[in-house]
Amino acid sequence: MSYTMNVLEQAKKKNPYEPEFHQAMTEILTTIQPFVDSHPEYEKAGILERLIEPERVIMFRVPWVDDTGKVQVNKGCRVQFNSAIGPYKGGLRFHPSVSLSIIKFLGFEQVFKNSLTGQPIGGGKGGSDFDPKGRSDREIMAFCQSFMTELFRHIGANTDVPAGDIGVGGREIGFMYGQYKRLVNSFEGVFTGKGLTYGGSLARREATGYGLVYLMDEMLRQHGKSLKDKTVVVSGSGNVATYAAEKVQQLGGKVVALSDSAGFIYDAGGIDLSAVKKIKEIKRGRISEYKNYRPDAVYTGGKGIWNISCDVALPCATQNELNEDDAKALVKNGCFAVGEGANMPATMEATEVFLQNKVLFAPGKAANAGGVATSALEMSQNSMRTAWSFDEVDQKLKSIMVNIYNNITAAAKEANCEDNFVTGANIAGFKKIADTMLLQGVV
Ligand code: NDP
Ligand code: 2IT
Numbered sequence: 001m002s003y004t005m006n007v008l009e010q011a012k013k014k015n016p017y018e019p020e021f022h023q024a025m026t027e028i029l030t031t032i033q034p035f036v037d038s039h040p041e042y043e044k045a046g047i048l049e050r051l052i053e054p055e056r057v058i059m060f061r062v063p064w065v066d067d068t069g070k071v072q073v074n075k076g077c078r079v080q081f082n083s084a085i086g087p088y089k090g091g092l093r094f095h096p097s098v099s100l101s102i103i104k105f106l107g108f109e110q111v112f113k114n115s116l117t118g119q120p121i122g123g124g125k126g127g128s129d130f131d132p133k134g135r136s137d138r139e140i141m142a143f144c145q146s147f148m149t150e151l152f153r154h155i156g157a158n159t160d161v162p163a164g165d166i167g168v169g170g171r172e173i174g175f176m177y178g179q180y181k182r183l184v185n186s187f188e189g190v191f192t193g194k195g196l197t198y199g200g201s202l203a204r205r206e207a208t209g210y211g212l213v214y215l216m217d218e219m220l221r222q223h224g225k226s227l228k229d230k231t232v233v234v235s236g237s238g239n240v241a242t243y244a245a246e247k248v249q250q251l252g253g254k255v256v257a258l259s260d261s262a263g264f265i266y267d268a269g270g271i272d273l274s275a276v277k278k279i280k281e282i283k284r285g286r287i288s289e290y291k292n293y294r295p296d297a298v299y300t301g302g303k304g305i306w307n308i309s310c311d312v313a314l315p316c317a318t319q320n321e322l323n324e325d326d327a328k329a330l331v332k333n334g335c336f337a338v339g340e341g342a343n344m345p346a347t348m349e350a351t352e353v354f355l356q357n358k359v360l361f362a363p364g365k366a367a368n369a370g371g372v373a374t375s376a377l378e379m380s381q382n383s384m385r386t387a388w389s390f391d392e393v394d395q396k397l398k399s400i401m402v403n404i405y406n407n408i409t410a411a412a413k414e415a416n417c418e419d420n421f422v423t424g425a426n427i428a429g430f431k432k433i434a435d436t437m438l439l440q441g442v443v
Pocket of ligand 2: 089090091092110113161162163164165192343368369371372373375
């Protein structure tokens with residue numbers, strides 16, 4: 001058995017009951033295997049064994065009191081995966097499904113993603129099984145303060161810089177930042193996605209969605225296509241989905257569907273994003289309410305969004321939301337490009353269907369890297385004690401996404417699998433980390 005497959009087998013045995021982490025490791029290690037095998041120096045230095053083991057895992061209790069006076073207890077966690085190229089960097093997810101397996105898969109992906117951005121950021125991820133849905137602002141604050149009362153001792157502007165992810169947006173970052181500042185008595189750029197009045201960056205809110213569409217736009221352009229007049233289906237209706245849809249519309253595409261965990265809306269005339277923002281960003285409501293704004297739209301409960309006919313699909317909700325049957329339905333209906341706004345939204349079987357059918361497929365670690373890349377730009381602005389204009393940040397984001405596309409294209413070509421951006425992204429992300437780890441010795 002090859003070095004790479006042996007490490008994968010051992011890792012699965014050593015980390016049982018972690019299906020999402022197994023999936024992320026399998027996807028990456030199988031695609032980089034030929035590259036790793038042709039570089040014996042990686043095996044000699046135990047690079048893969050070190051890469052798959054987080055540098056540190058912190059797990060803690062988060063007690064808080066709800067509005068009825070009842071004591072609630074949640075799990076808190078931060079996985080500091082790899083700091084070879086910079087401080088640990090990655091989001092916090094608050095969702096009832098959060099487990100160590102999910103945080104490890106996200107942290108592992110983040111290491112490669114952050115490497116692809118070209119910015120000096122290592123990889124980490126954290127979160128809690130806390131469910132923010134239906135909680136009052138006071139309950140959210142109580143939870144965030146308790147969460148930070150443990151996490152603060154493990155993070156810092158040069159150590160570990162968290163940000164948002166599912167269930168964590170501007171409100172939560174504000175509460176956590178406030179508690180951090182109070183505990184350490186220091187005003188520093190320890191979070192990204194901060195409010196604009198205390199060190200946040202313009203365009204960070206838009207960055208993941210916009211970045212996804214910049215990368216898709218470049219990919220289509222280099223294949224003689226464009227988004228103009230194309231029909232696009234976007235899943236989710238949170239931060240990533242909303243701003244991906246906005247940029248698609250700006251580039252002349254028509255977004256006809258959005259979803260949340262309860263169901264999806266179809267609006268043949270094109271989604272009205274101002275209505276979506278009112279529902280989701282202001283009222284914190286459900287996507288089913290969209291019908292109150294556009295009575296002609298159709299709401300369908302449950303899954304099924306991928307049965308809608310489209311040219312381009314952008315899954316922007318959560319892991320494994322698009323399976324093999326969904327991929328087959330998309331291909332059958334003529335979809336020719338897919339970009340992962342979420343982390344690992346396509347199952348491995350679905351990805352295989354896209355690759356077999358020559359669908360242009362942009363994997364999450366490349367396609368959604370614009371969010372964390374702009375977080376790194378926020379860190380730079382904080383260090384310089386300055387604030388760039390929206391256009392300045394947006395231009396930098398755009399050139400980072402075009403660079404990522406060119407790098408993963410070149411890596412795929414070198415590996416003799418042209419247009420396989422899964423392999424291209426994994427090799428390009430891996431190479432920088434592995435070579436840095438070689439330079440830094442056995443640590
Ligand atoms: P939000 O919390 O803003 O939105 C999440 C959206 O996905 C909501 O519409 C939510 O619906 C839906 N969703 C969540 N869980 C499920 C589920 N189990 N089944 C179906 N739908 C679900 O999160 P973000 O937009 O920030 O994140 C979306 C994805 O993008 C995640 O995979 C995240 O890791 C990834 N990502 C985020 C980045 C960022 O900068 N925010 C950067 C890069 C990647 P509901 O309200 O019903 O739960
Ligand atoms: O998955 C991700 O890249 C994020 N949730 C954003 C991380 C960040 O640090 O901005």
